[in-house]
Amino acid sequence: MAGCRQRKDIMENSETVTAAFNLSGRVAVVTGAGSGLGQASAEILAGAGATVICGDVNDERAQETATSIRSTGGSAESVGVDVSDEYAHHLLLDAALSHGRLDIWVNSAGIMAEAQVLDLKAADLDALMNVNVKGTLFGAQTAGRHMAEHGGGSIINMASGAMQMPSPDIAAYAMTKASVVQMTRIMALEIGKRGVRVNAVAPGFVPTSMTSRYYQRPDGSIDEEMKAAVLTPMAKMAPLKRVGEPRDIGFAVLYLASDASSFLTGQVLSPNGGVVMV
Ligand SMILES: NC(=O)c1ccc[n+]([C@@H]2O[C@H](COP(=O)([O-])OP(=O)(O)OC[C@H]3O[C@@H](n4cnc5c(N)ncnc54)[C@H](O)[C@@H]3O)[C@@H](O)[C@H]2O)c1
Structure with missing residues (x-):
C-alpha cells in the first residue's frame, strides 16, 4: 500500500514538474531571434509550447528562425524591428496580442564593439547604448506596461558575464551590460507587486x-x-x-520564462561554465 502511494506521488510529481516548464498556450516575444542566443531561446521556448514572435533588425534571419520553428511543429512568426526605435516594440506587442496574450518577453538583441577606455569613440558608445541599453529598456517598458495591466508575466534581459568582470577592450559593451542588470533589478522592485517578474541572464562565452x-x-x-x-x-x-552553446542559454531563459521560476525576480542567472562565480 505504502509502495503504491509512493509510486502515485512520483507520478504526480513528474506531472507537476513537466507542467511547471510547459509553456503551452503562452505567447513570447524574443528580440535578436535571428541569430545566436536569441534564436536558441526562441526555439526552446517554442519547443516548450509557446507561440513565439521572433523580432530582429535582420528581417530575413528572423523569418528563418520562425520558419524553422514552424517546420518542427511549433508556432512562430517574425517581425523586422530595430529595438533602438522605441515605437518598433509596439509592432512586437501587437504581433503577440494577435495571438491573444503576452506572457514572456526576452530582450536578446545586442551588439558589441571593441575599444579600450582611452580610445572609446562617442559614436561607438552611442551605438551600444542605443541597442543594448535603450533597446532593452524600450522592450522591457513595452512588455512591463502591458503585463502589469494584464495579470503579469516574465521579462528576461540578456546581460553578460562582462557586467561584473572587468574586461579589457570591451569597456563600452561591459558598461551597457552592467546597466541592463541594474535596470533589471530596479524594474523587478517596481513592478513585482503587479505580478511581473524581471530577471537577467549573464552568459559566459558562446x-x-x-x-x-x-x-x-x-x-x-x-x-x-x-x-x-x-x-x-x-x-x-x-x-x-x-x-557555452546557444542552447545552454536558451534553457536558462526557459527556466526564467516558466512557472518553475515563479519565486524568482530581480536575479541574474549566469550560465557560464563556472568561469565567473558570485
Ligand atoms: N555570445 C556570447 O558569448 C554572449 C555572451 C554574453 C552575452 N551575450 C549577449 O547575448 C545577446 C545575443 O548575442 P549573440 O551572441 O546571440 O549575438 P548574435 O550577433 O549572434 O545575435 C544578435 C542578434 O541581435 C540582432 N540585432 C542587433 N542589433 C539589433 C537591433 N538594433 N534591433 C533588433 N535586432 C538587433 C542581430 O541582427 C542578431 O540577429 C546579446 O545581447 C549579447 O550581448 C552574448
Whole structure:
C-alpha cells in the first residue's frame, strides 16, 4: 500500500514538474531571434509550447528562425524591428496580442564593439547604448506596461558575464551590460507587486555571430585554426572545461520564462561554465 502511494506521488510529481516548464498556450516575444542566443531561446521556448514572435533588425534571419520553428511543429512568426526605435516594440506587442496574450518577453538583441577606455569613440558608445541599453529598456517598458495591466508575466534581459568582470577592450559593451542588470533589478522592485517578474541572464562565452569576430578572417569566413586557438584555452580555464552553446542559454531563459521560476525576480542567472562565480 505504502509502495503504491509512493509510486502515485512520483507520478504526480513528474506531472507537476513537466507542467511547471510547459509553456503551452503562452505567447513570447524574443528580440535578436535571428541569430545566436536569441534564436536558441526562441526555439526552446517554442519547443516548450509557446507561440513565439521572433523580432530582429535582420528581417530575413528572423523569418528563418520562425520558419524553422514552424517546420518542427511549433508556432512562430517574425517581425523586422530595430529595438533602438522605441515605437518598433509596439509592432512586437501587437504581433503577440494577435495571438491573444503576452506572457514572456526576452530582450536578446545586442551588439558589441571593441575599444579600450582611452580610445572609446562617442559614436561607438552611442551605438551600444542605443541597442543594448535603450533597446532593452524600450522592450522591457513595452512588455512591463502591458503585463502589469494584464495579470503579469516574465521579462528576461540578456546581460553578460562582462557586467561584473572587468574586461579589457570591451569597456563600452561591459558598461551597457552592467546597466541592463541594474535596470533589471530596479524594474523587478517596481513592478513585482503587479505580478511581473524581471530577471537577467549573464552568459559566459558562446560562439555566435557576435563572438566569431575573434576568429574571423577579414572576408568574414571562419579561420578554424584560430577558432581552436581562441576556444581551447577558454575551455581549459572553465571549471566545466568547455565554452557555452546557444542552447545552454536558451534553457536558462526557459527556466526564467516558466512557472518553475515563479519565486524568482530581480536575479541574474549566469550560465557560464563556472568561469565567473558570485
Ligand atoms: N555570445 C556570447 O558569448 C554572449 C555572451 C554574453 C552575452 N551575450 C549577449 O547575448 C545577446 C545575443 O548575442 P549573440 O551572441 O546571440 O549575438 P548574435 O550577433 O549572434 O545575435 C544578435 C542578434 O541581435 C540582432 N540585432 C542587433 N542589433 C539589433 C537591433 N538594433 N534591433 C533588433 N535586432 C538587433 C542581430 O541582427 C542578431 O540577429 C546579446 O545581447 C549579447 O550581448 C552574448
